[in-house]
Amino acid sequence: MPMRISDSKLASLYAAFERQQQSSAGFKLGREQALEILSMVGDRSGWSATKVLAELKKPGLSQDAQVALAAKGLSKSEKKDLEAILDQGTVKLDPGAKAFLEAVVGRTGGGGGGGGGVNGLSVTGDQKDGLTGVTKAGATIEAINITTAPGGRLHMDDTMVIGKADANGKFSMAKLTGDQAMREGDLIRMRARYADGTTSDWMTVKAKGIEAKDSRNAVVALFRIGLADTGSGKVSVENINASRQVSEPGAKLQFTNLRTNEKTQVTITDLGGFPDGFKLNGKAGDSFSVAATDGTNNSAFTTAVGNVTVPGGNPGGTDLIPDPALHRDELNADGTPKFGKKSYTGPLFIDGAKAGDVQQGQIGNCYFPAAMAALAQHHPDAVQNMIKDNGDGTYTVTFKQQDWATGGRYKDVQIKVDGDLYTRSWGGPLYGHSSNSSDPKKMELWFPLIEKAYAQWKGSYDSIGNGGHVSDVFEDCLGVSTSSMGLSYSSLDSVWSRITKNVDEKKAIGAGTYGEDQEAKYTNTGVYADHAYSVLGYEKAANGERYVLMRNPWGESEPAGNGPNDGVFKLKLQDFTKLYQTMYFVS
């Protein structure tokens, strides 16, 4: 049906736009043209079109006021004309102009004048120079890159402020930075926060104009995919941390059962998870290869992200990989082990890597869990990247080692381990374990398996269980240089400066207490001699008192008055320098 515009002046203006499009193929109706259209239909108030246009363009006029002014002079037939332009128009409208006109005809709740998508916020143009658009005057623009967010520990609402609207409600060059920096095709979730604290609706923008093509595929958080054998040949699939994403909304994941080769596809929901009730054909012990596409990249699912395994499977009932030997304290006189083993099949990560996951076992390697908890606190992504589920009951842990053949550059050292861990007679793990559960099917495995791989690499649990340095572990995991600081001869200010610098820069830091001959001063303090701790952060009280936030790698035992007995506590800076001998840090 041909488009019909009843208002003669508007019809004449639109015809001019049609001619312009014919002479210039890329021509679109933008904000300027939308205002001209509105000036034609806003003349019912008795003003001329020129006067209406001048009013609409008046400096300082808010988007709400522009919409209200245009709508005030709008007759029923003029409204129909605008709807015809919106729905049947032959000249292309850019998203901002479209949203503006839709607001005038009442299709959105207003306040979205001039730009694209939701109540109170619109985006115009491409994102070559960041996000540009309109909202209410003075509003801040909050956004999160939900294409990259699944790889981190972000909720979909964990936005950063990227810009502020001016007095006319316009904002421009609003950019996400760091890991969230926008690339072509990324999905950006955003909203405006007004001066009164209320917000616009959420809107999602697919970034464009940044690069020649979209080359970043949907990121998949494999560690959030929870599989469970539900019987009858079915495996339930769920996001084990529903408040965070498995992947970007709309992405397709393909699961390939490595036993049967059956392929199953699923579309990620608007909340970044799986549809309720989503199941795969399979059973306990099955491994699935996971591939993803954002619709542009990897659309044939040729590249897999990795594997996930249904817990409870018996990896053949045999030792897949010989395990590192026990510490000498756990061997009988004839060299036979005092403890048996169990196969652990829980998830590598639940909710990412966190300091609170780490629990030291019955082995003298406090430096190792203290370092790993500090790494989880300050470098969670590095921890997540250093261990991979191979999908066959084995895991590969990648450490770093200086290679003197290449002038001391760090090279990767990959250590493969299986899920077997030494256990006590009553079932709990003997060495490092996680805080969430001691159940072999549920325990979060990243820490005990990285510790096991470390023992494998260094020779045995005995090799790593007789003391060491936190900084060595930082170096072995990150491949970076480290330093230490003696606290007995350092000024309070220099210690404070080092702690705040490292914490602010998200660089791992730990500390060790005195050992030889000074044990007596620790009794009843809640701090233990000859022991390593993680430095999690710092606090400065209103009265200027400086505190260091610490964690005991036992996951318990702390000075009194520090809340739940979870090993986390704070010490006044001067007490810290008295009780601790050395601070170790990534430099």
Next chain:
Amino acid sequence: MAKPPEPIEDVLPRATWIVDAEVTEVLKTGSAPPKAEAAPGATSTGQKTAAQTVKLKVKRVLKGQDVAELVVEKPEAGYALKAGNHGPFLIDSTKTILGRYGPDSYSFERIQKALAAS
């Protein structure tokens, strides 16, 4: 020592007394154990302190016969005692203090829970 305290389930069955007590006097200190071999600045070296004989003033008995005072042995361990130190002491039939860190090994709450469960 820097290993965590032993699981209380392993220690409790060996405790003849569990008392809330305070060290009033260190009666005797043994010879220093050999130095642990470890790099300078390392932690978890396993270094132990000399054995001690100490007198405890008992405020409360959680398990065992009522007693007002005990003379007990602190074995070579990763902690040392001095007058004024206090807390829950688990003591075996030879009057040796149990728990890797003596009175800092377990909280009263944890001991009471374990006792209730045993």
